[in-house]
Amino acid sequence: KQEVTQIPAALSVPEGENLVLNCSFTDSAIYNLQWFRQDPGKGLTSLLLIQSSQREQTSGRLNASLDKSSGRSTLYIAASQPGDSATYLCAVLKTSYDKVIFGPGTSLSVIP
Amino acid sequence: GAVVSQHPSWVICKSGTSVKIECRSLDFQATTMFWYRQFPKQSLMLMATSNEGSKATYEQGVEKDKFLINHASLTLSTLTVTSAHPEDSSFYICSASSGGGYEQYFGPGTRLTVT
Numbered sequence: 001k002q003e004v005t006q007i008p009a010a011l012s013v014p015e016g017e018n019l020v021l022n023c024s025f026t027d028s029a030i031y032n033l034q035w036f037r038q039d040p041g042k043g044l045t046s047l048l049l050i051q052s053s054q055r056e057q058t059s060g061r062l063n064a065s066l067d068k069s070s071g072r073s074t075l076y077i078a079a080s081q082p083g084d085s086a087t088y089l090c091a092v093l094k095t096s097y098d099k100v101i102f103g104p105g106t107s108l109s110v111i112p
Numbered sequence: 113g114a115v116v117s118q119h120p121s122w123v124i125c126k127s128g129t130s131v132k133i134e135c136r137s138l139d140f141q142a143t144t145m146f147w148y149r150q151f152p153k154q155s156l157m158l159m160a161t162s163n164e165g166s167k168a169t170y171e172q173g174v175e176k177d178k179f180l181i182n183h184a185s186l187t188l189s190t191l192t193v194t195s196a197h198p199e200d201s202s203f204y205i206c207s208a209s210s211g212g213g214y215e216q217y218f219g220p221g222t223r224l225t226v227t
Contacts, residue, residue, distance in 0.1 A: 043205055043221035100216060102155045
């Protein structure tokens with residue numbers, strides 16, 4: 001059974017800092033891994049999708065890496081801004097027709 | 113990117129009544145739709161998977177007679193919470209996929225409050 005964990009559960013940093021969010025999954029046989037952002041009371045915003053054959057994806061100040069063999073992914077946020085404050089969820093898909101398994105999320109607070 | 117809408121975005125209903133939530137794929141045909149539930153300060157948990165024209169597959173512990181899912185067309189799936197109780201109050205999110213490993217696109221969610 002696939003389990004997804006995220007460390008840390010919460011993080012508070014001053015504006016401008018670079019930071020790393022971690023995601024681990026127990027079954028390395030995944031189809032893809034996706035990072036989402038969720039603002040309080042809101043839905044999900046897809047940030048980055050990494051296919052199983054890829055090692056990383058970049059979008060603006062965000063960079064996500066994937067190491068399938070070790071069951072890990074990291075989300076790197078450069079030059080953090082107060083607007084980055086949100087909960088970040090990682091999610092894995094086992095097969096193309098399967099359900100997405102979500103991690104518990106990391107709550108990020110960027111202090112001005 | 114593909115757009116998935118949900119209606120309503122929020123709803124308040126009285127205990128014992130039923131409420132229907134719609135999930136629509138606006139610019140693609142969704143062969144598969146997923147319904148998730150999120151309780152406060154928890155992550156999303158899959159409730160059921162529905163394929164167009166077929167009965168939904170429910171996750172263990174989800175009452176199929178309470179949470180009725182219909183996926184009658186390639187662009188619409190509905191979730192009906194029957195005889196709602198306060199413990200059903202939650203954030204419900206759907207996602208849609210055109211299948212074949214394509215990305216799942218998530219709706220904006222529906223916040224249900226049962227009083």
